[in-house]
Amino acid sequence: MAEWFKGPYFVLEGVVRLAVKRPARGEIIAHDSGAVVLRCPACAAIQFARANILNSPKTPTLDRAIQCGSGHCKRCGVWFTIRNGEAFPAEAPEKKEVALPDKLKKAGVHPQPELKLKPKAE
Ligand SMILES: [Zn+2]
Secondary structure: OOOOOOOOOEEOOOOOOOOOOOOOOOEEEEOOOOEEEEEOOOOOOEEEEEOOEEEEOOEEEEOOOEEOOOOOOOOOOOEEEEEOOEEEEOOOOOOOOOOOOHHHHHOOOOOOOOOOOOOOOO
16 A cells, blocks of 8 residues: 555645546545545545535645545545545544434424333322
8 A cells, every 4th residue: 555645635726527637646626516536645546525625725624534435446445534634544434323304304204202211100
């Protein structure tokens, strides 16, 4: 495996499609589909992932961890995230209970209620 590429990662401003340019190491494309396109810091394979870019384009932070190869062909499989323009290895996120999306809530779907103990008889 190649050496870990720490960065700097930065967002290519004005590039929203891959037709224009393929990202080099460190370059992040904020794709107009809402995905981010960037190269894995471990193996340099191009990754497409859904993540929000926080902070500034020059020192971006991703709001979640990305797994290399999760979208397309499996590559090295590492989890990583970008914080302030630097790539960090990340823990695989734990499976959490999925919150109901607003759409379902509006449609009248309620999360399963927690089990409550029966109130004591008076
Ligand atoms: Zn990789």
